[in-house]
Amino acid sequence: MDKNTIIGFVLIGLVLFGFSWLNRPTPEQIEAQRRYQDSIARIEQIKQNELAQQNADPMEALAGLPDSVRMARLQTNFGSFASKMSGTEEFVTLENEKVSVVLSTKGGRVVSATLKEYDNYEGKPLVLFEDKESVFDLTFVTAANQVVNTRDLYFTPIQGSDANALVMRLALNENSYIDFSYTLAPDDYKMDFKIQGTGMNGLLSPNTQALHLNWTQDIRQQEKGRSFEDRYVELHYKVMGDDVDYLSASGHANKTMKEDLHWIGFKDMYFSTVLVAKNGFQNAKLDSRPHANGQYLKTFNATADVPFDLLGTQPTDLQFYFIPNKFALLSDYNDNLSGDDKLHLEKLVPLGWGIFRWVNQFFVIPLFDFLGKYINNYGWLIFLLTVIVKLILYPLTYKSYMSSAKMRVLRPQVEEINAKYPEQEQAMERQRQIMELYSRAGASPMSGCIPLLLQMPILIALFMFFPSAIELRHESFLWAQDLSTYDAIISWDVHIPLISTYFGNHISLFCLLMTITNIVYTKYNMEMTNTGQQQMPGMKLMMYLMPLMFLFIFNSYASGLTYYYFISTLITIAQTLVFRFTINEEKLLAKLEANKRKPLKKSGFMKRLEEAQRMQEEQLKRQQEQRRAQQMQQLAKREQRKKQQQS
Numbered sequence: 001m002d003k004n005t006i007i008g009f010v011l012i013g014l015v016l017f018g019f020s021w022l023n024r025p026t027p028e029q030i031e032a033q034r035r036y037q038d039s040i041a042r043i044e045q046i047k048q049n050e051l052a053q054q055n056a057d058p059m060e061a062l063a064g065l066p067d068s069v070r071m072a073r074l075q076t077n078f079g080s081f082a083s084k085m086s087g088t089e090e091f092v093t094l095e096n097e098k099v100s101v102v103l104s105t106k107g108g109r110v111v112s113a114t115l116k117e118y119d120n121y122e123g124k125p126l127v128l129f130e131d132k133e134s135v136f137d138l139t140f141v142t143a144a145n146q147v148v149n150t151r152d153l154y155f156t157p158i159q160g161s162d163a164n165a166l167v168m169r170l171a172l173n174e175n176s177y178i179d180f181s182y183t184l185a186p187d188d189y190k191m192d193f194k195i196q197g198t199g200m201n202g203l204l205s206p207n208t209q210a211l212h213l214n215w216t217q218d219i220r221q222q223e224k225g226r227s228f229e230d231r232y233v234e235l236h237y238k239v240m241g242d243d244v245d246y247l248s249a250s251g252h253a254n255k256t257m258k259e260d261l262h263w264i265g266f267k268d269m270y271f272s273t274v275l276v277a278k279n280g281f282q283n284a285k286l287d288s289r290p291h292a293n294g295q296y297l298k299t300f301n302a303t304a305d306v307p308f309d310l311l312g313t314q315p316t317d318l319q320f321y322f323i324p325n326k327f328a329l330l331s332d333y334n335d336n337l338s339g340d341d342k343l344h345l346e347k348l349v350p351l352g353w354g355i356f357r358w359v360n361q362f363f364v365i366p367l368f369d370f371l372g373k374y375i376n377n378y379g380w381l382i383f384l385l386t387v388i389v390k391l392i393l394y395p396l397t398y399k400s401y402m403s404s405a406k407m408r409v410l411r412p413q414v415e416e417i418n419a420k421y422p423e424q425e426q427a428m429e430r431q432r433q434i435m436e437l438y439s440r441a442g443a444s445p446m447s448g449c450i451p452l453l454l455q456m457p458i459l460i461a462l463f464m465f466f467p468s469a470i471e472l473r474h475e476s477f478l479w480a481q482d483l484s485t486y487d488a489i490i491s492w493d494v495h496i497p498l499i500s501t502y503f504g505n506h507i508s509l510f511c512l513l514m515t516i517t518n519i520v521y522t523k524y525n526m527e528m529t530n531t532g533q534q535q536m537p538g539m540k541l542m543m544y545l546m547p548l549m550f551l552f553i554f555n556s557y558a559s560g561l562t563y564y565y566f567i568s569t570l571i572t573i574a575q576t577l578v579f580r581f582t583i584n585e586e587k588l589l590a591k592l593e594a595n596k597r598k599p600l601k602k603s604g605f606m607k608r609l610e611e612a613q614r615m616q617e618e619q620l621k622r623q624q625e626q627r628r629a630q631q632m633q634q635l636a637k638r639e640q641r642k643k644q645q646q647s
Contacts, residue, residue, distance in 0.1 A: 087154030108168030379477025
């Protein structure tokens with residue numbers, strides 16, 4: 001970095017410091033900001049208190065009252081449902097080979113869901129939620145306009161036709177009841193959920209056409225890297241007849257939907273709880289609230305209306321999915337569905353947008369799954385996948401190298417042009433001469449960039465794929481115990497400002513190796529691509545800073561991703577060395593010299609470029625002549641004033 005660049009950075013720092021100092025808040029402004037923050041906190045506390053009152057058990061308010069008084073108040077507040085406000089909570093478990101679901105008689109709801117084939121980062125069973133971590137509540141309005149919530153009511157369990165079928169019945173009398181029917185499909189992650197009333201006409205409001213649903217779930221931390229996992233925890237939803245979308249994963253986010261929703265999904269990094277409504281969710285409001293620390297990453301809440309047939313002729317069809325975010329598995333749920341009925345649950349897997357998702361969907365994932373049939377070790381699978389990708393990109397890599405080789409062998413001639421036109425005022429002519437040299441020799445600076453750009457879709461697609469591949473979860477390779485998270489070789493518990501926030505309290509070995517190989521490649525590549533042209537001050541330093549920035553960016557990323565980048569860079573270095581020692585640069589230079597003797601065929605683009613350059617040179621020349629004329633006029637005026645003063 002030269003002296004001028006250093007002075008420039010110092011001046012910029014002084015300007016920023018001065019700006020911050022002059023614009024610092026006054027004590028009055030600080031006090032006003034504090035009062036504002038306190039008022040926001042009070043409003044938030046009031047909202048939390050109101051929410052707690054809404055979710056409070058109404059029976060607690062009646063505790064200690066005589067039985068006759070308590071029953072009278074229950075009858076007044078809840079009408080025909082009063083008898084179901086008290087009871088004993090019981091639990092019933094439905095399970096198959098993949099999932100275990102616990103149902104409670106209080107609320108007739110799912111209180112726990114466990115994926116039996118997976119565990120969390122501590123080696124414990126992978127529980128999506130249990131006990132109070134989830135709320136599933138439906139609101140009824142009685143004929144007397146009383147509001148009743150299913151979370152407060154006690155249901156009676158009735159065993160279905162098989163072990164994985166259960167009916168939670170809310171019986172108000174012998175002929176009037178509401179059934180919550182659950183059927184867990186065998187060897188599947190799907191559970192059918194139907195709501196159907198019998199004899200409820202006259203007990204519920206005659207205007208009842210829908211039930212109001214309130215669904216909340218605390219999302220547990222399931223992976224080792226909390227901050228990295230948190231980026232993938234999102235509330236997803238699918239609009240009826242449209243695409244899948246999601247709330248922002250950063251900060252508090254909420255949205256009121258104008259369109260009906262086909263499904264709502266509470267998504268973790270590798271697992272999701274999805275609720276599907278055959279006839280859609282109406283008037284949905286979605287909310288995502290983050291947790292700064294603790295065992296939960298976010299709390300998701302969805303409120304909506306679901307259609308309900310008061311006469312009981314048609315059930316309300318819903319489906320629960322307690323499911324891993326595995327692309328092939330989620331895609332299979334589209335089978336036997338057509339058009340707008342397709343669920344497209346595979347959109348829960350973040351594979352990038354547009355062309356990057358297409359590359360993952362139609363190239364990377366099929367290749368990854370194919371290799372997985374024959375290779376059990378995912379470290380070697382990633383290695384082979386990387387080799388295949390590099391072989392596919394080989395023609396583009398070769399073309400890019402040949403472009404830089406042409407520029408390199410022409411370097412002595414470029415340096416001659418630089419020596420011939422050393423002045424800053426000759427920059428345009430110097431650049432024109434260099435471009436003319438490249439054009440006559442058949443070399444182009446752009447020909448090396450285009451192959452690199454064509455490789456970008458695959459490289460970005462793989463960047464999105466590896467952190468999303470549940471197949472890498474808890475798979476070990478060499479020193480990495482889990483390819484889906486970072487491979488720490490050094491860890492510490494002390495919080496270090498800035499370092500702990502942006503780097504983490506560990507050093508990942510694959511990330512460190514990736515950084516080292518990138519620095520080596522950067523140094524070698526700069527030497528190989530030095531064309532003799534002048535570079536911007538500090539550019540060389542910036543080239544070395546990029547790999548160091550990657551160390552901070554990727555230190556908490558999945559070790560499978562940094563391992564891929566490490567292997568990919570090693571292969572690139574090996575390819576470059578092979579090219580360097582197999583391509584005869586003397587023959588290449590002779591070929592370029594032969595090209596210079598051939599009649600020059602200029603493309604339309606080159607003609608327009610040269611014309612634009614010629615016009616720019618003429619404009620620069622006119623400006624220089626005008627400046628010289630102005631200088632001569634000023635000199636003549638000064639001479640004239642001197643003569644007048646002397647006379």
